[in-house]
Amino acid sequence: MSETGRSSEGAHNLVRYHERDVERFVVEPAKNPQRTPFERDRARVLHSSALRRLGAKTQVLGPGSDDFVRTRLTHSLEVAQVGRSLGQALGCDPDVVDTACLAHDLGHPPYGHNGEKALDVIAAPIGGFEGNAQTLRLLTRLEPKTLTPCGRSVGLNLTRASLDAVAKYPWAKGEGPGGPQGKSTRKYGCYDDDRPIFEWMRAGAPAARRCLEAQVMDLSDDVGYSVHDVEDAIALGRMDPALLRRPGEAGAVVEATLNWYGREADAAALEAAWQRLTVLPCWIGSYTGSMADAAALKNLTSQLIGRFVSAVADATRRAFGPGPLTRYDADLVIPEDTAAEILILKGAAVRYVMAPREHEPVYLRQRTELFDLADALVGSGDRHLEPIFADAWRRAGDDAGRLRAVVDQIASLTDTSARAWHARLCGLLSQV
Template sequence: MSTENVERLEGDYAALKPGYTEADEERWLPEHGKSVYRSSFERDRARLLHSSSLRRLGAKTQVVSPDIDDFSRTRLTHSLEVAQVGRELGRLLGCDPDVVDGACLSHDLGHPPFGHNGETVLNELAADCGGFEGNAQTLRILTKLETKRFHPDGRSAGLNLTRASLDAAVKYPWRSHEAPLKGDGTRSQKFGAYEDDLEVFHWLRSGIEGRRKSMEAQVMDAADDIAYSVHDVEDGIVSGRFQLTLLDNAVQRARVIQTTQEWYLPDTPEDEIEEALTRLAADEHWVRESDGSRRALAALKNMTSQFIGRFCDAIYRATREAHGDHPLVRHEADLVVPRETLVEISLMKGIAANYIMASREQMPVYMRQREVIEGLHSLLIETGDRFLDPQFQADFRDAQDESGRHRAIIDQIASMTDGACLEWYATLVHGKPVVNRLFS
C-alpha cells in the first residue's frame, strides 16, 4: 500500500475517534506497529470476539440454566444484545462504538457457573484470598487469564487492550474497601479489582480521581440494565413462567412492586413504582397474554424492541439536554437517566425477579448449585494442582503463598461453564459420568 493511502487511512481513523487521546489508545504492554486497516479500538473488539472466555458464556446461566430450553438467553446471547444496544446509544452520544461494544461484550466475562448464585457461593469460599466478584474477575480475565501478550519478565498481559477499552469495561472502578456506602450504612459488595490486580488497575485509571466511571462504562451499564430488563421478561413469558395479565390482579401487582422495591429500589416509595407499572401497562405494545403462536411471539419481540427504544431515547435526550451536542467520551460527561426511566427499567427487572429468581421453585435448584460448587471446591483444595487445567496449574505452582494458590483454584472454578462444573463434580467428587441433566 502506498504511503499516501496509509496516511489517508490513518487520518480517516483519527477522524472517527474525536475526543480520544494517544493516552487512551496506549496498551499496558506497548505493541510496535499499528494496523492501517483497523483502529486500536477495533482491534480491541476483535480480540474480545475471538476470546475463549466469550465463547464460554454460551454455556453459562443468564436467568435460567442454558440446558432448560432452546429459547432462553445465555450469558453470551445476552452480551451480544447488550453490545448492540450499547453500541448504538454510545455512537449517538459521540463515544467510539467499538469501545462501548467491547465493554458490553466483556461485561459478563467474569461470571462463574450458575450466574449470581455461583458468584455468591464463590465469594464466601474465597473470603481468605480477597473474595470473589464477577466484575473484578472480568478485569482479571482481560489483563491476565485470557492471554495474548506477555511482559518481558514472563507475566501475562492478558488481551493487552487499550486503556480506554479497559476503563470502559470496569463497571465498579474501586477496590472492595473503597466501595460506596449503601443507605443502611454498609458498603456495597460490588467492586472492580482484586488486590492482586492493582498494578494494571492503577495503570488504566491513571489521571482519574475517585470512583468516577467513564462515559463508555456508563453507557455499557445502562445498556446492560435495559437489555436484561426487557429480555428476562420476554424469556419468562415464552418459557411459561408467567403472563403479564397476572399484574391485573391486585395481590400479584403488590408482590411485584414489593419485589422491585426490595431488590432494586429500596429508597423508592411504592406509589412511584406503581405509577411506572401503570405507564408501561398502558403502552400499546404491552403484551398482557401470549399463547406461544408466531403472531404472539412477534408481538412479544415488538414489545421488547419498543421498550428498548423507549428507554434509550429518554436517556439520549436527557443526556444531550444536559451536555449539548459535542462528542461525550471518557471522563468528560456523565450519562443522564431520567427518574421515570430508571423506575420503569427497575420495574421490568422486578417482574422477572418476582416470577423467576425469587420463585420458591428455584430454591432447590439454588441449593443444589451451591452443593456442586462447594463440593468441587473442597476436592480441589484437598488435591492441590492435581486436577487443575494446565494454565491454572501453572498459576498454582507459581503462587508465593497459600492465598495465591487458593486464588488459582477459584479462577479455575469461575472459568467453568455450567455443564463443565456439573461434569467435574460428578466425575471427580462422585466418581461417575454425567448421564442425565442434574436439575431435571
C-alpha cells in the first residue's frame, strides 16, 4: 500500500505512515480535519479514566509513602517526555510515541509488581495475569469509548500504529522468543480471548518483532526507571551519594543487578559502567536536601537522560541514515555501554530500595489483601462489581469468563481503593 500524506481523518502530513497504520478496528467518521488520527489517539489516552487512576498506583514506593515519590502517572508522563524527544530525533510521529508512553503502564494493578504477582496466581486457572496483556485488554475492551454496532466495547479504538506501539511484548503467552519454555511464558502482550483484535493490530507486522515506536517507548521506560528511581532514592535518603564511591560498593551494586535482572549480564561491563557514571562532573557527592543539592540532583537526572537519548539517537542514525524512521523501517540501536549504564542504575535502585522492601511485612499484607478480595468477589457473584465488570460477569458463559471479570475489576483498582474494598468486603463477608 502506498504511503499517505493525508488520511481520511486528518489533513496533516503523516510522513512514512500508510493508510493501514491509521485504520481503526471500528471505522469512525471523519471529525476535526485539523487533527491527525494520532493526535486523536493521544487525546483519548490522556483523557481516559485508566490514566487518571495511575496517580494512585505504586511505582516503586507507594503513593502514600511521601509527597515526593513518583506514582505510575508521574512516571508515565516523564516516560512520554523522554520518548517524544527520542522519537522526534528519529522521525517517528511524536503523538504515536507519546500515546504509547502514556499508555504503557495502564494495565498495572494496585501495589505495582507485587500486585501483579498476586493477580497472576489468582488468574492461574485462566492463563494468568500480565500487566502488558492487561494494557491491551484495557485499551481494546475495558476503557469505555467506542462500541461495535452490536454493542460490544472495543475500548479506545486506537489506530493500528498507536496500538502496536504499546505492544512491548507482541505475542501471546508462550508464543514469543524461547517458545513455551522461554521468557514469553512470563512476559507477553495478549490473553487468549483478546486474540481477534491483537491479530488485527499485528496484521502485516513481522512475527514477534516490535515496531520502532514500541522500542522507543520501552527504552524510555527503562531510562525513566533507571534515572528517576535513583533520584527518588537519593532524595528520600534511601541512597547516600557519599557512600557510592567507597571500596566494594560497585561490586555490591553489580551483584544486586545480576541477582534481580539475570546473571547473563556482563559483570565487568556493569562495573565499568558504574565507574563511568560516578566520575561524571554532574554526579553528586552528597545530598542534604538543601536548595543547592536539590538543584544538583535535578541536573544529574537531566544530564543522564540527555546522555542516554543522544547516544541511542546517534547510534540509530549511524545505522539507518537520515530521514524519517517509523514502524518497521528500522530497529533502535542501543550502544552496549549505554545499555550497561542504564541497567546498573536500575540495579542501584534494586540494592537500595527494591530488594530491602521485599522482606517488609507490608508486601505480604498487600498480596494477602488481593487474595482475600478475589475470594470475596468470586463468592459474591456480580453483587459488588462495578457496572462494567458486573456486565462482563453476566455475559460470561463459564467460570473462566467470570473469574476474568473479577481479575479485571481488581486490576482496575488503585492502591487506595484496593485497601478500601478489602476493608469493606472482606470485613462484611467475615460477619455473614
